[in-house]
Amino acid sequence: MLLAIDAGNTxxxxxxFEDGQxxxxxxxxxxxxxTADEYAVWLSQLLHLEGYQRSDVNAVIIGTVVPRALHNLEVLSTKYFGVDPVVAGQGDAGWGMALDVEEPQNLGADRALNxxxxxxxxxxxxxxIDFGTATTFDVIDYRGAYKGGVIAPGINLSIDALVSAAAKLPRIAIEAPANDSVIGRNTVEQMNIGVYxxxxxxxxxxxxxxxxxxxxxxxxxxxxxLAILFEKHTDIFDAVETDLTLQGLALLWSRAHVGNAR
Incomplete structure (x- = not known):
């Protein structure tokens, strides 16, 4: 089985994955x-609860936007699963697409995998559109080339900034408003409308x-x-795929595996 690791900022x-699923x-x-040891203790227990063993994992791929986290995840793979991990964006696991932007080296792994x-x-x-720590918009053309995009503050970051900067504003949950009105009748309603x-x-x-x-x-x-939450009140989405980054990791591993088999 393939263990795909998506290391994000949050x-x-x-x-x-088994048979692509x-x-x-x-x-x-x-x-x-x-540390790798901490990951191993936590992950071993969860594997056992789901009826799996560490020996069931025979391949690992890592995608990360946190460079400092990579080393311990690589050690986790080699020490506790006995396999050399594939790192997304490196070697045979290169992106395999044109990056038609001014700073291609700064493209985050999660965005490339999406x-x-x-x-x-x-x-x-x-x-x-990816609802993560930041909300990102990425454009890829019909040939598979990355053309650029937008980075906006993530929803939780926006709420954190608002609450920390305004002493009287309460922390609110992210949820769809009760109705379609954009005129709030109290503070919480007004904040919810502003965010949502x-x-x-x-x-x-x-x-x-x-x-x-x-x-x-x-x-x-x-x-x-959060994509599903917003899907209810807008028709701009042609598709919602909450596991897009993980699917990208599995696909990239498959391509790298085929390349190494030749």
Whole structure:
């Protein structure tokens, strides 16, 4: 089985793949100081609870936007699973797509993996919206080339900034408003409207501008845990794939594995 590790700024997701399908997944808070031994204790227990053993894992791929976390994840793979990990974006696991931007070296692994998976699944011109620590919009053309995008503050970051800067504002949960009104009658309603409908307005406005600039039919693919929440009140998404990054890792491992087999 393949263990895919997606190390983001907020959480690290571990997913077990078998025959290209996710069998189970686990999430832990990202901490670059966490050692391989700590990961192993935590992960071994979770594997056992799901009926698996460490010996069931015979391949590992790591994608990370936190460079300091990579070493301990590599040690986890070699020491506790007995396999040399594939690192997304390196060696035989290179992105395999043109990066038609000014600073290609700065492209985050999660965004590249999203684009690889989306292009494989949908083809054509795409806008990919990822609701993570940041909310990102990425444009990939019909040939599979990355053309650029947008980075906006993530929803939780926006709420944190608002609450920390305004003493009287309470911390609120991210949820769809009870109705479609954008005139709040109390503080919590007004904050909820600002976050929820504000993000929908941003998404709709940016994607409309992107589509006009591209000038060809475009599919919009949403990913990240909050994509489903926003899907209820906007029609801009052509598809919602919450596991796009993990799918990209599995696809990249498959390509690297085939390359090594030749």
């Amino acid at each position: 959480n690290i997701v571990f997913a077990l 996710i069998r189970t997944r686990w999430r832990i808070t990202t901490d670059a100081r966490r 684009m690889i998976a989306a292009h494989e699944q949908f083809g054509g011109d795409l806008v990919i 409908w504000g993000y929908i307005a941003m998404m709709e406005g940016l994607t409309a501008r992107m589509k006009a600039e591209i000038g060809r039919p475009v599919k919009v693919v949403a990913t990240g845990g």
